[in-house]
């Protein structure tokens with residue numbers, strides 16, 4: 001199985017698909033969510049699906065996607081959503097619903113050669129788009145110690161980020177990082193005796209931190225949210241599933257204030273900018289049954305926003 005989609009029913013229902021509407025799945029992956037959206041579309045309905053991974057593109061060339069008149073796959077980073085949609089004749093303010101199911105697919109995680117997981121020995125790569133220049137090994141071999149420390153602590157909330165960064169620099173003085181095993185070895189030294197689930201959690205945090213840096217995941221998310229806000233029509237829906245607190249905070253802030261930090265912004269007249277009506281005050285999470293069936297869904301958080309006029313007269317801050 002390429003990937004089991006998380007929060008499938010909740011995410012697709014949140015889009016409130018109209019048969020003749022225009023929808024975007026920004027993270028096609030194995031096409032699980034896309035398949036359910038497509039099944040709800042009728043004549044005139046359109047689904048544009050993005051993914052930067054070539055394996056995902058191969059999935060889009062299978063039934064029911066291949067040859068479907070309403071379906072278009074776009075192999076691109078979703079941070080360029082607006083540019084690509086415009087090239088396909090989709091104008092800002094005209095999209096009915098946009099879904100993003102962030103992070104990596106199970107297929108990416110479970111393919112040793114992609115280097116995403118500490119559970120398999122493989123090249124230390126982690127690029128979702130293999131056309132990008134810098135691999136995870138490049139980051140570890142070229143970054144100054146302080147930058148590595150910052151990366152581990154900011155993106156992985158790794159508690160001994162300083163020790164780990166120093167251990168990385170010591171390691172590369174004798175040989176460059178090449179494999180996931182190299183990084184696991186350095187982590188094991190920096191861990192000082194952590195075992196079992198604690199060790200696995202630590203390794204997951206370190207690998208996650210590197211993956212976020214290699215793919216500029218937070219920068220891409222912010223660009224995506226900006227473009228998605230512009231592309232949606234009034235009352236169109238933005239539906240985002242995130243898998244860690246850094247992403248979720250950005251999505252939550254964006255829905256609340258139209259920016260990644262959540263800082264209230266006002267226009268020239270002092271009107272508060274609130275581009276979305278927040279549909280989910282609290283994020284929707286998978287229930288026990290889903291987590292049992294699909295343990296990788298356990299950290300999923302789904303948030304929904306409904307596009308509204310960007311400035312509301314009479315709502316001033318302060």
Ligand SMILES: C[S@@+](CC[C@H](N)C(=O)[O-])C[C@H]1O[C@@H](n2cnc3c(N)ncnc32)[C@H](O)[C@@H]1O
Pocket residue numbers: 003004005006026027028029030031032033034050051052053056076077078079101102103104105106128220
């Ligand atoms: C969690 S999977 C999506 C699974 C999908 N919803 C399904 O039902 O199979 C995330 C996918 O998003 C893609 N992805 C992540 N960040 C991306 C980005 N910035 N631009 C384009 N694709 C991205 C990954 O390559 C991966 O295939």
